[in-house]
Amino acid sequence: MVVFLHIIQHSTVSFMLSLRSLTKSYSTTAGTTRILHDCTADIPRGTMTAIIGKSGSGKSTLLNILSGIDTPDSGSLLINDISLHSITEQERTAFRRKHIGFIFQFFHLLPGLTALENVLFQQELQGRLSEHDIRHAYHVLESIEIAHKAEYYPAQLSGGEQQRVAIARALIHKPDLLLADEPTGNLDPDTANIIFNLLVHRIRADKQTAIIVTHSMEIAERADRIYEMRHGTLVALQ
Amino acid sequence: MQYLIRFIFSLRSLTRHPLQSLFAIVSIMVGVSLVVSIDSATKNANESFRSSAHALSSSATHRIISNSLGVHDSVFYEIRMTLPTLALTPVCDGYIALRKKYVTSQSARQHTGHLLGIDALTYGRIRTNSYDHDYSTKDLRTEHTHHSSAEANFSLVQLLPPQLFERFLRGDGMIITRGLADDLDIQTVQDSLTVFLDGIATHHALLAILDNSPTIPRDLVLCDISRAQEIYYHRDSAPYPVVHRLEFACTNPVLLDSLKRILPKNLSVVAEQSSDNSLSTMSSAFEMNLHALSMLALIVSMFITYNTVSFSALQRRKEFGIMRILGVDGRGIAWLLLRETLIISTIASLLGCLLGSIIAETMTAIVSGTINDLYKSIGVTAHLQWRSIAKGCTIGITTSCCAILPIAWECAHMPPRTIVQHSTDMSTHRSLLIMSVAGLCIFLSAWVLLASITHIVAGFVAILLLIVGSALLLPLIITLIVSSVTRIPLVKHSLWVMIALRGIRLSLQRFSIAITALTVAVSTVIAVTIMILSFRETVNHWLIQTLDADIYISPPSLVARTATGMVKNQLMTALIQQTGVHTYNTFRSRSITLPHTHQDRMAQLVSLHLSPDSYQRYRFKEAVPNPWKEWHNAHTVFLSEPLAHKTGLHTGDTLLLPTADSMRVFRIAGIIYDYASDVGVIYINSRHYQVWWQDSTISGVSLKCSPDSIATLLQSSRTLAQKYGQELLIRSNTALRTTSLQVFDSTFRITDALRLLTLFVACMSIFSTLLAIQLERSHEHAVIRALGMDARGVGKNVLLQTTCAGIIAGLCSLPLGYAMAHILTEYINVQSFGWSLELQVDILSILGTLCITIIMAVGAGLYPAYHAASTAIATTLHEE
Numbered sequence A: 001m002v003v004f005l006h007i008i009q010h011s012t013v014s015f016m017l018s019l020r021s022l023t024k025s026y027s028t029t030a031g032t033t034r035i036l037h038d039c040t041a042d043i044p045r046g047t048m049t050a051i052i053g054k055s056g057s058g059k060s061t062l063l064n065i066l067s068g069i070d071t072p073d074s075g076s077l078l079i080n081d082i083s084l085h086s087i088t089e090q091e092r093t094a095f096r097r098k099h100i101g102f103i104f105q106f107f108h109l110l111p112g113l114t115a116l117e118n119v120l121f122q123q124e125l126q127g128r129l130s131e132h133d134i135r136h137a138y139h140v141l142e143s144i145e146i147a148h149k150a151e152y153y154p155a156q157l158s159g160g161e162q163q164r165v166a167i168a169r170a171l172i173h174k175p176d177l178l179l180a181d182e183p184t185g186n187l188d189p190d191t192a193n194i195i196f197n198l199l200v201h202r203i204r205a206d207k208q209t210a211i212i213v214t215h216s217m218e219i220a221e222r223a224d225r226i227y228e229m230r231h232g233t234l235v236a237l238q
Numbered sequence B: 001m002q003y004l005i006r007f008i009f010s011l012r013s014l015t016r017h018p019l020q021s022l023f024a025i026v027s028i029m030v031g032v033s034l035v036v037s038i039d040s041a042t043k044n045a046n047e048s049f050r051s052s053a054h055a056l057s058s059s060a061t062h063r064i065i066s067n068s069l070g071v072h073d074s075v076f077y078e079i080r081m082t083l084p085t086l087a088l089t090p091v092c093d094g095y096i097a098l099r100k101k102y103v104t105s106q107s108a109r110q111h112t113g114h115l116l117g118i119d120a121l122t123y124g125r126i127r128t129n130s131y132d133h134d135y136s137t138k139d140l141r142t143e144h145t146h147h148s149s150a151e152a153n154f155s156l157v158q159l160l161p162p163q164l165f166e167r168f169l170r171g172d173g174m175i176i177t178r179g180l181a182d183d184l185d186i187q188t189v190q191d192s193l194t195v196f197l198d199g200i201a202t203h204h205a206l207l208a209i210l211d212n213s214p215t216i217p218r219d220l221v222l223c224d225i226s227r228a229q230e231i232y233y234h235r236d237s238a239p240y241p242v243v244h245r246l247e248f249a250c251t252n253p254v255l256l257d258s259l260k261r262i263l264p265k266n267l268s269v270v271a272e273q274s275s276d277n278s279l280s281t282m283s284s285a286f287e288m289n290l291h292a293l294s295m296l297a298l299i300v301s302m303f304i305t306y307n308t309v310s311f312s313a314l315q316r317r318k319e320f321g322i323m324r325i326l327g328v329d330g331r332g333i334a335w336l337l338l339r340e341t342l343i344i345s346t347i348a349s350l351l352g353c354l355l356g357s358i359i360a361e362t363m364t365a366i367v368s369g370t371i372n373d374l375y376k377s378i379g380v381t382a383h384l385q386w387r388s389i390a391k392g393c394t395i396g397i398t399t400s401c402c403a404i405l406p407i408a409w410e411c412a413h414m415p416p417r418t419i420v421q422h423s424t425d426m427s428t429h430r431s432l433l434i435m436s437v438a439g440l441c442i443f444l445s446a447w448v449l450l451a452s453i454t455h456i457v458a459g460f461v462a463i464l465l466l467i468v469g470s471a472l473l474l475p476l477i478i479t480l481i482v483s484s485v486t487r488i489p490l491v492k493h494s495l496w497v498m499i500a501l502r503g504i505r506l507s508l509q510r511f512s513i514a515i516t517a518l519t520v521a522v523s524t525v526i527a528v529t530i531m532i533l534s535f536r537e538t539v540n541h542w543l544i545q546t547l548d549a550d551i552y553i554s555p556p557s558l559v560a561r562t563a564t565g566m567v568k569n570q571l572m573t574a575l576i577q578q579t580g581v582h583t584y585n586t587f588r589s590r591s592i593t594l595p596h597t598h599q600d601r602m603a604q605l606v607s608l609h610l611s612p613d614s615y616q617r618y619r620f621k622e623a624v625p626n627p628w629k630e631w632h633n634a635h636t637v638f639l640s641e642p643l644a645h646k647t648g649l650h651t652g653d654t655l656l657l658p659t660a661d662s663m664r665v666f667r668i669a670g671i672i673y674d675y676a677s678d679v680g681v682i683y684i685n686s687r688h689y690q691v692w693w694q695d696s697t698i699s700g701v702s703l704k705c706s707p708d709s710i711a712t713l714l715q716s717s718r719t720l721a722q723k724y725g726q727e728l729l730i731r732s733n734t735a736l737r738t739t740s741l742q743v744f745d746s747t748f749r750i751t752d753a754l755r756l757l758t759l760f761v762a763c764m765s766i767f768s769t770l771l772a773i774q775l776e777r778s779h780e781h782a783v784i785r786a787l788g789m790d791a792r793g794v795g796k797n798v799l800l801q802t803t804c805a806g807i808i809a810g811l812c813s814l815p816l817g818y819a820m821a822h823i824l825t826e827y828i829n830v831q832s833f834g835w836s837l838e839l840q841v842d843i844l845s846i847l848g849t850l851c852i853t854i855i856m857a858v859g860a861g862l863y864p865a866y867h868a869a870s871t872a873i874a875t876t877l878h879e880e
């Protein structure tokens, strides 16, 4: 009975993410440019979504808005039934810390921390670190085959290695929503493939909701659904 | 054209980093202003000091002075009769306190004037030779105010309208300058003056007010010799009228010889030059003190300028690396840097001079206040010192350009790839080691220098070496501190703390600069604090030991440190004969010129009448076996420590002194610790002084009595003074000690100002470096925020980092400050004053300084923390 109710609840709120008419423009001295223009989409829980689009079409901008580190000009965004942009900055930060994992386009590892510590830092943000956390972090690093460089500083790692650490960092706290901005964009096709496989493996294993921005159609095709960012709107391709 | 484009390019790059350029400019500006203000204050003070010594002695070549009291009036007439060709004039010359008459309220300020009593008829003969032509065309009909040209000087007396001149000759009144009149709130000559000397008041009419002129000392009070004699009459306490000296101009050796032959034995002829010398040596110790301060200020501000410039270049290494890759050669970059530095430092130096000349006025006031307390009353006028400004500009620009050279060299010689790669500048272990070894060597060389050369300059060079050495050592020290702290388990498990600490390691070069700046400034403050404290404690100790009487009586003195006034004779007798007085001591203090073998040095001759129970209050640095037995010997003197140090004399040596009738040999039976005067004191038994110098006047008396009669004696002494018409300072033991310490403290007021300025400069510099470091870290902050740390957490992280920097700086400045204090007290003080001081370290004030350091670092971190907390995450991430 309890199990049943649980399922019911989930099926009524079947969408992890729902975007309604999101707009965003940037104004510079050269004038105002509209980047996002009525972005609307529903993303079901536990699915993997790919977003493709031309360079400069606003994919990173959209991910920033989805993660709450940027705000839309108008429109609404519900994540887990929470309207992300009508809560306070403080609450939004707490939400991001707890529910979102972000793999940045340019890794963005903290230079002062080792690979392991970079991963652990995300965990520390959740609360005090325990021995178990350290073991867990090590385990995650192992699962994406970078554990042997756990004590290295980012400056001492190659691009691919940094990307693996960044992935581990985004996954360590088992976020409900994983946002990945071209997680393999800076890598050669072979490495890209290996890393992407590891990522997909983890996502599927943990049944996470994931949104992945990519230029590669090959990668996009492995997602459950594909959107294209075109003239500031999301167009469903599948 | 090409140069113009390059110039514009440099300007562009400066405006592209407005904040950095601003900080660089402000730091250099403050440093330069420090140099300019202290330097011109010193110069102003010196000039006034010198001009008040020189202005009154221009064309006379010789002086006839007495070694006891003044020169007898009759001598003047005798010489004129015998040698009618000699242009001779009598002069009375001294300092007095002035007030506008009938202003009785306590609020009316008393001012100090330089009283010059002259005989206008004869004075003109030797004074005006070179000025005559100036007045032929001058119209001087205005009765009361005389517009004199700058060269007018004192020959103006000759040009007073006949009726005024006559009044002047009759001794009807005084002439003062417009400046002094303003100070005294006197508008017209209808007002009159009250003059105080040794607490005795006399009233005088005003004859004229001279317009201000740079050649006339502002504090000049001119009157006829007869009037001056009246004012001084009580002092001379001689049965005959005296003048202070006779002046004459004479280049004929035969005439000079015949003059010497007819001169009474107690008078001597000195060349004008040598008497000037002795005047100027009096100020040299204080000058040294000022030089010490401005040297310190200079070192600190040079260092901070260096920091600022090298920091802003360091920040742009990446940009230079890209330019190198794009094809600009190393020399091009070096020139670019140099050009930019030149622009920035020129702007900053000019602004610094502006600021400096504003501060200089306050500084001058402080310095002149100190001089008045210590040596003599002079009115110091603050005017712009072009040489100080030139000095400030030169130092600002050269230091900046020198600072940029190693960095320009580095950027020019590095392979472009490495410059770009180093987004962080984690220095290699090798370079750290090399720097530290160099630092240690420089440290050692400082001590070697001190051990081998005993000159004051060596002391300052050693301080500079200490600073440079510690700047080289600091990166290693910081690395060691940070890495040992990160090993502490509690810290190790908090990545949040780790980010802050490792951040210091990562930006080691930048943090080193910030921490070094703070360390140098704070250690300077600590050093000066320790020095003053040691000084003060030593003096206090000495005062407690020396002041053993219960009541001290002396006439008010214009100069706090020397009491050369005189107590009226009958009053003196009445004072010591009061009932309740157990024993009494008297002293008579006068200045004396040491013979040529001691560079005509000026010293204080103090004649003491001591009751035997006072003997034990004197502490000897060295002495013959039974010094107080020797004391009764007619040819025995004691020297004060500074004088012994300056003259190199020791116990057992002999000293030639000019007594009333001839030079006499005295034996030094002991060297006494004395902190009252850096001029140097010779002590002599009053019984013998009165014979040798034929002077029985008394400058002051101290009374011993039973504790319960102190109050009544104080009261009755005051009544006595009133009865005899002399205003006296009658103080209890504690009151005198308090005033003495107050005088001491005022000596160091200039130092306080310097300490504040140093801290301010340090504040500026660490604020700018910390802000720059945090601006560079803003990307990292954005990442941390994106990962889910709230704004407060980021702000706290920045504060944690800056606090750590503050703590490290505080810790490092303790030993450095102590070492500098050691040099200041043991070398520089000894070389310039000759006092032995015991190094005193007050834990509380040191802890206080430590706290201030940390507070400064935290304060400097507040804005950067706020800035970090309000990072726009998406934009900042996008920028990278």
Ligand SMILES: Nc1ncnc2c1ncn2[C@@H]1O[C@H](COP(=O)(O)OP(=O)(O)OP(=O)(O)O)[C@@H](O)[C@H]1O
Residues within 6 Å of the ligand: A026, A027, A028, A035, A053, A054, A055, A056, A057, A058, A059, A060, A061, A062, A105, B874, B875, B878
């Ligand atoms: N902070 C900003 N200020 C001004 N314009 C911005 C800002 N951030 C992004 N833009 C503009 O928005 C547009 C979209 O940027 P965005 O980074 O979202 O593109 P993208 O689709 O991720 O491109 P790429 O595939 O190259 O990463 C760009 O044209 C960029 O110039």
Ligand SMILES: [Mg+2]
Residues within 6 Å of the ligand: A059, A060, A061, A105, A181
């Ligand atoms: Mg992008």
